[in-house]
Amino acid sequence: MADTTTRTLKLLALLQAHRLWSAIELADRLETTERTVRRDVERLRELGYPVESVRGSGGGYQLAPGGSLPPLVVDEEEAVAIVSALRTAAHGSAAGLAEASVRALAKVMQVLPPKLRRRTDALRAMSVLLPGEQQAPTVDAETLTTLAxxxxxxxELTFHYDPAARAGSAPGVRRTEPLRLVPVGRRWYLLAYDLDRQDWRTFRLDRLADARPQKRRFAPRTLPGGDPAAYVRASLRGGRDQHSVRVVVHAEPGVVRERIGRWSEVAEHDDGALVTMQTDDSGWIALALGGLDADYEFVDVPPEVLRELRGRNAREARALYLAER
Structure with missing residues (x-):
């Protein structure tokens, strides 16, 4: 017979399936007696788990829905599913979900055994990406959780950083006091205080490698303006490799948000949806807007982006003309 702690954890795992178990079924699963099952149920109640008793011939035990529960117990398949879902949500479009998913992912990855980490990595490696997903640079989940x-x-956090060639900085190790992870468009950024440069810096995660937490703890500094997301967006607008475009799309905002909301900001507009994109790839702007299958008008577009879009349209028009001939 399993020891009390192991048996209680197994009982909790069964109850978390949110189905009604009879005492006989539980006793059979746990290889014990119905009397022991009743004692283990009382033990779970003392720990704060709301286990309900259902009387009658079809009665038994079940975990009540709702409320604030102590830590969950999951099996291997459920752990892999949780990590995979959080990785997907970390790159999702729902407001606030990406940041919350990274925080949750960090907690789960802390306690995930190496075997299950390998399984989640294998699942990601063998997953098929939908068209357009390849546009977004991948960020290793281990890096995300380490930074979070x-x-x-x-x-204090050190890492190797390879800035863009146009930035004028050489690749090397950065010593930082990290403050916040911020998703902008199709990318993740780390906002941190650079200890060697004595100033705030924004780091693109797909250019960051070998992140290592150090022993030193620090009191977080006061960020100018106090809003990490606004600070990162402002710093990106000043970057030479970024394009900011605003477009009015004649379509329902919900539809637009569903299709490209994960890479842009979508707001209500009298004529449909106001889309704001910030990216270093002007070709992706054409791809995203073309995929909406709706009329649109540029409200604000940089001249270099306009030139590239005109070039693309000219090539498409020529191809259509030749096809008709």
């Missing part, structure tokens, strides 16, 4: 934990615990 360093931000949460206010721990």
């Amino acid at each position: 934990l360093a931000c949460r615990d206010a721990t």
